[in-house]
Amino acid sequence: MRDHRVRILSNAPEPPAYWRLRVRLSEAIAIRPGQFVMVRTREQWEPLWRRALVIYRMEEHAEGMDLEFLYKVLGRGTTLLSRQRPGDELEMLGPLGNGFPPNAETEVEAILISGGIGLPALYLLAEGLARDGRAVRLFHGEPTVEPNASLPFFEDFARALGPEAITLATEDGSRGFQGLVTEAVEAYLQRARPRRAIFYACGPTPMLRRVAEIATQRELPAYVSLEARMACGFGVCLGCAVKTQFASDRAPHYRRVCVEGPIFRAEEVIWNEL
Amino acid sequence: MRDHRVRILSNAPEPPAYWRLRVRLSEAIAIRPGQFVMVRTREQWEPLWRRALVIYRMEEHAEGMDLEFLYKVLGRGTTLLSRQRPGDELEMLGPLGNGFPPNAETEVEAILISGGIGLPALYLLAEGLARDGRAVRLFHGEPTVEPNASLPFFEDFARALGPEAITLATEDGSRGFQGLVTEAVEAYLQRARPRRAIFYACGPTPMLRRVAEIATQRELPAYVSLEARMACGFGVCLGCAVKTQFASDRAPHYRRVCVEGPIFRAEEVIWNEL
Amino acid sequence: MSCDLSVEIAGLRFKNPILTASGTFGYGLEFAPWFDLGRLGGICTKGLSLKPLEGNPPPRIVETHGGMLNSIGLQNIGVRAFVTEKLPLLRQFQTHIIANVFGSCFEEYLDVIRILDDAEGIAAYELNISCPNVKAGGMEFGNDPDEAARLTEACKRIARRPIIVKLSPNASDVVRVARAVEEAGADALSAINTILGLSIDIYTRRPRLATGMGGLSGPAIKPIALRMVYQIACAVRIPVIGIGGIATVEDALEFLIAGATAVQIGTANYYDPLVSIKILEGLQQFCQQQGITTIRTLIGSLQMDERLA
Amino acid sequence: MSCDLSVEIAGLRFKNPILTASGTFGYGLEFAPWFDLGRLGGICTKGLSLKPLEGNPPPRIVETHGGMLNSIGLQNIGVRAFVTEKLPLLRQFQTHIIANVFGSCFEEYLDVIRILDDAEGIAAYELNISCPNVKAGGMEFGNDPDEAARLTEACKRIARRPIIVKLSPNASDVVRVARAVEEAGADALSAINTILGLSIDIYTRRPRLATGMGGLSGPAIKPIALRMVYQIACAVRIPVIGIGGIATVEDALEFLIAGATAVQIGTANYYDPLVSIKILEGLQQFCQQQGITTIRTLIGSLQMDERLA
Ligand SMILES: Cc1cc2nc3c(=O)[nH]c(=O)nc-3n(C[C@H](O)[C@H](O)[C@H](O)COP(=O)(O)OP(=O)(O)OC[C@H]3O[C@@H](n4cnc5c(N)ncnc54)[C@H](O)[C@@H]3O)c2cc1C
Ligand SMILES: Cc1cc2nc3c(=O)[nH]c(=O)nc-3n(C[C@H](O)[C@H](O)[C@H](O)COP(=O)(O)OP(=O)(O)OC[C@H]3O[C@@H](n4cnc5c(N)ncnc54)[C@H](O)[C@@H]3O)c2cc1C
Ligand SMILES: Cc1cc2nc3c(=O)[nH]c(=O)nc-3n(C[C@H](O)[C@H](O)[C@H](O)COP(=O)(O)O)c2cc1C
Ligand SMILES: Cc1cc2nc3c(=O)[nH]c(=O)nc-3n(C[C@H](O)[C@H](O)[C@H](O)COP(=O)(O)O)c2cc1C
């Protein structure tokens, strides 16, 4: 964990509704899938807090390392970020958070589920599992997607997993499966009946809650990547607390999304206190 | 006076210590020499206030009008401005302020005096007087100037006035006259003894005060362009007040630099209350 | 369907709840080149005193993070010049003119009101009680509930128009002052005025304002102002006008939801002369999107857990 | 020539006046990966209570212009766990550890201090009196000068280490509280804690913090904090530690010039974990540039026109 001064290589909008940011670090650092950074622009006085971005992709090379991020422009922080140009510098604290646990068992199919801007949390995981020869499927949901738009993130995942391993769900049926991504997952489970499976999910809370329910019903393990308002990202403000329960015999208590998370086992999260 | 949304054409550093900004307005507007604008970048939350910049040069053309500014990077506002790129938009309120009065008399030599970033206030005035065939001299002071640096602003004035009409003074003698710009003016007055002259000055307060003294000693009229902290620039905050006295029989009272100024007659300014 | 934005305060109907704050909108006329003043719910004039006031020596303002300090010193042309020079032009606009009034002693407040009472085209008076009370050794009127109440009562007795008392956040207990002036007959309250602050030039080791301390305004104070407005609105029955750091339509909505019947836009006018109209349009748009047919359903709709309030 | 940055507070010598504020620096150890904690003048720990506290439900924080609201609910591991798990590691750094202490009643404050008194490696106690006093119906201890004084006295009586009382800006009259606790024996004061504020979600019409209101901190509050620190420093003879919105070396210098003997850096640690060291280095540099040989000549050097103060 350091406060890296990084240089922007590219920063541009990308369909359906994201921005892709590529930056260069002067050194290679160890990153676990699902870890994030806290970022701010140079001379940024407002907003005060840095913004959390999960590390989408990375590439080591002779000059150090390039990192890629996928983000959605929502408010002040991401608007400011979207106005930065190649050559501009960012301050990037990281890597932060626990990241996804390594998958010890080999015979298990990894089912990755994302909604909207939850997607970038899953790429390094997908790539790593595929590299290890595991079975991996990605289900990704969007509200809507232009029928003819090229989807660069799709190609990223297709290169890593093969195109047949990816399912796109759109709420309005504009492309792929019509319905919620969790419905696409359930349809798949009905159809393919994988013997052993594990869920990795990132997306809006209602989606994660539904993933947790499906996991419970089918007695499958599930990891979810949570979001919370973060002032620091490294464990000192206690602002990002979520209520969790580790084993049924211990009392529930707050854990920090930025340090003990953002990845939690779905059954440890007390969903109605989120 | 409008809040113009303008597009940056160029914005780059320029010796000895300034930045030159060129923007395009979609319409031509009437501007008096010495008038200013209040400017902020898009989505600027901090700093809160716009920053005052005098209109340095202008050029009308078929698509509207280009304005040029010369500025010095001092604090938050100008740092932010310096990080804007061609294509970015600015919000520009103006033109504001009274501007220099038209020079009615023809036989008078106009002596323009500037220190540091006071310079841009004088270009449109110089150009206008020269166009009208008046005698104009510019005296400009800098703390120091690289001996071999090209000085683009010098060329601007040289084109308008002829190079022989311009005197550069540097405090360390690195170029031109060695000493304060007001000393250069006095040396000139001693030497050339112009029969009738009028001063127009913009620069740091001590310089302006000295100009006022010289004007009083020699019984010459003098106009000075003042600076003040400005929250609005259009007369409603009353923050930019300076104490002035119009005629010896009227009590001194505060006037707004942004509306009744920034140009004042030197003898109207109560210098020890600035 | 467009939303009914009108609200009622002190028996007056305001076409919408967007007003501009005293001292940040000149005498109103300065903004006439920018937009039709008649679109505003109301305009609070620069503070008016009996005699013209020259104001404080410069520097009078300094920027801070998210705000500014001012010590203008209540510079104004005096109530008589206001009535003869400004009011005739101002009252032609279809909006409520609220005359902001102050004095350095009781009698001065009353004198200013008497003069205004004789003039046409004023809707109400707003008493600025954040003024040094010369008789009480320079303490603000607004610091002491009893004195604020006495002042309110005296003004109510003579004024032929409604009295809005503008509360000072520097009072020890603003809610107590609010209750006291309500009881004394105030028709409405406005809150907050600026918060006392300080800024220092580290090189000269002097305050950055010539007069020392000054009043803090702007987005920086919004959370504090909103909290106070909420607390005041809970404590009184008369309408409260919310002020403090409002710069966007979201800010204005927060104040309305917290219990303000209307809002005043202050410092934001300086860096965006069109901000009040932008907020008004944003409000109309928000209500339309949310299917709100009258703004009055929004006012005071904050759901605060009782245990927490 | 390098400047002597050391200052004395409550009989303790601090190598420099840059401390970190309670609740914004964890238990200190969280920052050990970032820099040598021994470079700091001191570290104020997260507030410690007798029993571990779970804290408030989320959302606990919200960003505002130039600041943030928090309602963490004083979550902490409890004083005993602090003494056994954190202190042994923390006291190895060459800096003063100040234990920030609170309770929901008098006895709890005393119990916490008793436990800490038995431990090694603590320099002083900082009493957080901005805590709801359960016995006084949830009112803050810090709101009432008499109660604050009684608490200070009780703590002084038993503590074997100096007591710093941390003042609440939400008190009706912070200067009166300052005077009262000085008289009750406080060795030093620190000011200010967070200012009560509110932020509302306009879509849900609920507060953005689960618990309703929260404490405002960050650059937004600096002018207010600086004003209060100046007023307090003028009113008491014991040292004052300045807190509130410090983010740059200029900010820290303003507080020292206003009369603070040292400062604490709070919210800025969140967005820049190295900020306290940057400020320390900036301070050293400033003194060198200005030819200041001891920081003590700077403290309280504000030239305020007497008529204005
Ligand atoms: C560990 C972690 C990793 C993250 N990784 C990524 C990433 O890789 N890419 C990415 O795009 N984002 C990511 N996020 C979310 C990202 O940090 C936020 O989107 C960002 O902070 C928003 O900042 P802002 O300044 O643009 O918006 P703000 O101004 O802070 O607020 C956003 C605006 O949108 C509203 N808003 C915020 N969230 C929601 C919501 N869920 N629904 C509706 N309105 C909302 C707010 O109320 C506000 O009006 C991550 C968050 C966490 C905690
Ligand atoms: C009518 C008018 C026209 C102007 N035209 C121009 C122009 O054309 N070009 C231009 O460059 N500037 C011009 N200025 C000045 C310009 O507005 C300021 O330089 C600018 O506002 C500084 O903003 P900032 O945010 O960079 O600095 P801020 O952060 O606001 O403050 C500047 C920093 O530098 C310090 N500082 C400010 N002034 C001085 C000083 N005189 N000496 C030492 N330190 C100082 C401050 O204390 C602060 O630390 C004009 C001003 C006025 C009133
Ligand atoms: C420069 C300035 C001058 C002001 N003058 C007055 C005044 O004359 N009378 C008054 O009641 N309030 C005055 N105020 C206070 C504002 O009306 C308002 O209450 C305060 O600024 C908070 O709102 P804001 O944060 O939106 O600016 C003044 C404020 C500023 C910034
Ligand atoms: C999230 C958070 C938690 C805090 N917890 C405590 C605490 O436990 N005890 C305490 O005395 N002050 C606490 N404070 C107050 C700070 O120590 C400090 O007084 C205040 O934040 C103002 O300083 P700042 O603006 O630099 O942050 C906390 C502040 C924040 C933001």
Ligand code: FES
């Ligand atoms: S974001 Fe500060 S503790 Fe997690």
Ligand code: FES
């Ligand atoms: S800058 Fe506001 S009145 Fe001149």
